[in-house]
Amino acid sequence: MQYIFGIMPLKKKRTKKKPVVKKKITKQSKSTTDKTILEEIIRVDHAGEYGATRIYDGQIAVFGKDSKIGKTIQHMADQEQEHIEKFNELIIEKRVRPTALLPVWNIAGFALGAGTALMGEKAAMACTVAVEKVIGEHYREQQNLLEDDEKELKKTIAKFEKDELEHHDIGLEHDAENAPGYKVMTKVIEIGCKAAIAISKKI
Ligand SMILES: [Fe+2]
Ligand SMILES: [Fe+2]
Numbered sequence: 001m002q003y004i005f006g007i008m009p010l011k012k013k014r015t016k017k018k019p020v021v022k023k024k025i026t027k028q029s030k031s032t033t034d035k036t037i038l039e040e041i042i043r044v045d046h047a048g049e050y051g052a053t054r055i056y057d058g059q060i061a062v063f064g065k066d067s068k069i070g071k072t073i074q075h076m077a078d079q080e081q082e083h084i085e086k087f088n089e090l091i092i093e094k095r096v097r098p099t100a101l102l103p104v105w106n107i108a109g110f111a112l113g114a115g116t117a118l119m120g121e122k123a124a125m126a127c128t129v130a131v132e133k134v135i136g137e138h139y140r141e142q143q144n145l146l147e148d149d150e151k152e153l154k155k156t157i158a159k160f161e162k163d164e165l166e167h168h169d170i171g172l173e174h175d176a177e178n179a180p181g182y183k184v185m186t187k188v189i190e191i192g193c194k195a196a197i198a199i200s201k202k203i
Pocket of ligand 2: 052076080132163164167
């Protein structure tokens with residue numbers, strides 16, 4: 001008899017465990033942004049905005065802040081500063097590792113900005129057209145990857161996309177298309193930006 005009473009409570013405990021497992025399954029079915037995708041978005045945007053600040057730094061270093069073109073570039077640089085500050089916050093808030101290539105984008109960004117500025121105002125603006133076209137498209141694609149749990153980030157990226165497309169249009173308004181070798185130059189810069197995006201997502 002003692003043996004029979006001894007095992008009865010054990011059986012009751014086992015039957016109680018099942019409903020807990022069911023609850024877990026219903027929680028997982030809610031749509032959330034893939035964690036890897038979210039991390040890649042923040043890492044690459046942080047890298048891109050950093051690169052953008054360096055491109056405009058390079059251009060302003062050549063033209064000077066007080067020249068007419070320098071003031072136009074400064075307006076875009078100020079917006080890039082807002083963008084990088086936001087991603088500086090996000091990288092901490094969401095605990096995302098920044099790209100290991102920031103030192104490379106630091107130098108490459110400045111060199112691209114200064115190099116195109118040395119070719120003239122139209123070439124500098126052609127650089128802006130190419131870079132901002134790629135970044136604008138990239139921001140558009142990212143908004144489709146973010147689910148309802150990342151509404152705030154989606155809004156931020158939509159606002160930044162608008163700014164980047166404004167920069168693109170400023171480039172066109174400043175005669176970028178009449179820069180010497182416009183087609184080849186913009187194609188090369190676009191390919192470079194796309195490669196930088198692909199690398200900065202992962203590394
Ligand atoms: Fe930006
Ligand atoms: Fe921009």
